[in-house]
Amino acid sequence: MRIAIEAQRIFRRDKHGMDFVVLETLRELQKRKDGNKYYVLVSPGEDRCLEESENLSIVEVHCPTYPLWEQVALPRALQRLKVDLLHCTSNTAPLWCPVPLVLTLHDIIYLEPRQHRSPSLYQEMGWHYRRLVVPKILKKCKKIITVSHFECNRIREALNLPEEQITAIYNGYNKHFAPIETLDQSIIKKYIPQEGFLFFLGNTDPKKNAARILKAYARYLEQSAVKRPLLIADLKEEYIDALLQQEGITEIKKYLYYPGYIANQDLATLYNAAFTFLYPSLRESFGIPMLEAMACGTPVITSATSAMPEVAGKDAILVNPQEPQEIADALIKLESDTDFYQKQAAYGLERVKLFSWENTAKEYSEIYCEIQKEKH
Template sequence: MKIAIEAQRIFREKKHGMDFVALETIRQLQIIDTENEYFIFVKPGKDKCLESTKNFHIIELACPTYILWEQIALPFAISKIKPDLLHCTSNTAPLFCNVPLVLTLHDIIFLEQRQQKSKSLYQNLGWYYRRFIVPPVLDKCKKVITVSKFECNRIKEALKLPNNKITYIYNGFGNHFYNCAETKEITKKYLPDDQYLFFLGNTDPKKNTRGTLIAYSQYVAKSKKALPLLIADLNEAAIDAILNEAGIQEIKPMLRYPGYITNADLPSIYSGAKIFLYTSFRESFGIPLLEAMACGTPVITSNTSAMPEIAGEGALFADPFVPESISDLILKLEEDHVLYEQMLKNGLNRVQQFSWSKTAKETLSLYHSIYKSGV
């Protein structure tokens, strides 16, 4: 087979969830598949995190915007190569592309009512773009991949897709995520404290940053030994706006907000954290759940969407719409040492069920099924 894979954003320095899913899957495909020929299409960037091999060709396409890259540059490049299939990895795909199409649709949050409008122009434009592009693209797909059973059922129900058109393939987590014995050398780049709580927050409304900060303020008020909260990927202006709006400015001295934390440093950050908070309103999978558990850090996550499916017995579950539900679990883990050690062990056991190797093998099997079906 000649297989084309869209991985537009994997060379950017500040990668996020979908970028890592594409990158790690491709890396594993390079290991397990030496027979088929691959063409990986990326936008030029500084982080050359993937290299060509004998049967994997990295093709950089320069184009000024995401939309023009996907709708013009990519189809033009595909027309020259004429692959047997094109796999688009990040929710959207070209409207006009005359090859069999596989789409990874991570979620359909863009079709659901938002808790609040994002303050990020980039996120808002992406939200509207997906609402416009995805429905007509789905009609052209030979197969749709999503990342959890929850999301698979949600997509089938909302978009009336037949069972044979959509499947789910679980994500994995990087092999570099494990319990690090020495963390201070890395953690001191981001905060001075030896112990802390860790929260991956940003301006996306689904991340429940406001509710989590309110929960943290309740924890600080009740705890006898309150730990500082490290918040990744959120700047001071955004934090100030949330604190002022919620009337919890008094917790600001307890917050650490260094900005973006590189993926290479995350294992030490997770390992050094006392508790990891992943308290979104909604997630289609939740790779950070696996990363934290693999690093031996007890996890508090939400009892909504795909998070219970992925975390299983490896996490404690809070109601993300009730801040007290989150703060009570933080206090419980802080005070109950037996429970703390049990959740640490549960997390390490749970992550054994997930790997990028398994993700790649199932993805390759799907490619073969499409090719052999002749559709």
């Protein structure tokens, strides 16, 4: 088959979750030699993170905005390439598509009620675009892929989809996330002065629960004799200041480090250097950072909600994300109980063996094959 895979943003420098999902899966599809020819459609960018091969070609599609790129330039490119199938990998797809369509629908958070607007204009515009486009394209999809059984059931019920139209395929994690014996201190010092810190990977999306995590951290500082600093990725100082003011905890700022975006190649070192990783989101459809931290042997505190128990497993540290005291109590338990800490580290290293990008690519390839059989 000639298969087009939309990977619009993988060449941008500051990549995020969905970009890494498609990038890692493409690298595994390249290795499979399954007889398919893959055409990866991208926007031009400075990080050429994927190489062409005999079974994979990169097609740059130029267009100034995301909606025009997807709705106008992408369908034109498909006609020119004469492909058999399009796989859109990041929640949205063209309203008109000249070939059978597979859609990866990571979540439907944007169709659910929300408490307030996103402070990021980019995220706010994306929210409205997805709300407009997604309901219109679902009936046109030959197959919808999502990333957990929780999300699969959630989407099926919310959008009244036939059971056979949607399937769950787990994400994996990159194998460079692993325990590191000798840490590069220069990487750590780029972001924070010492090892043994608490680590929170957030952004301005309300589901990341940043305000309650800061509140939990303030309570941890009241109870802890160690008072570990907190490294916060992807949040700007003015946003953090506003949250501290809102929660009445401005005195904790001296313990916070907030370098902004953290390069993916530095993350493995930081997970290894961290005492624990905080991931008590309000809502996740999967949660790759949990696997990355676990694979580095770092205990994870996550939520007993949405897909997080499914991914982290029943023996993980699962808290109510609405209760800052539960998060603080989990931190204190890890700090005061060495045996519990070691068991959590060992549990994470075992748990991640269930997930790999190789499995993800294999299941994608099987879906493409099924659709080809249906055509004939």
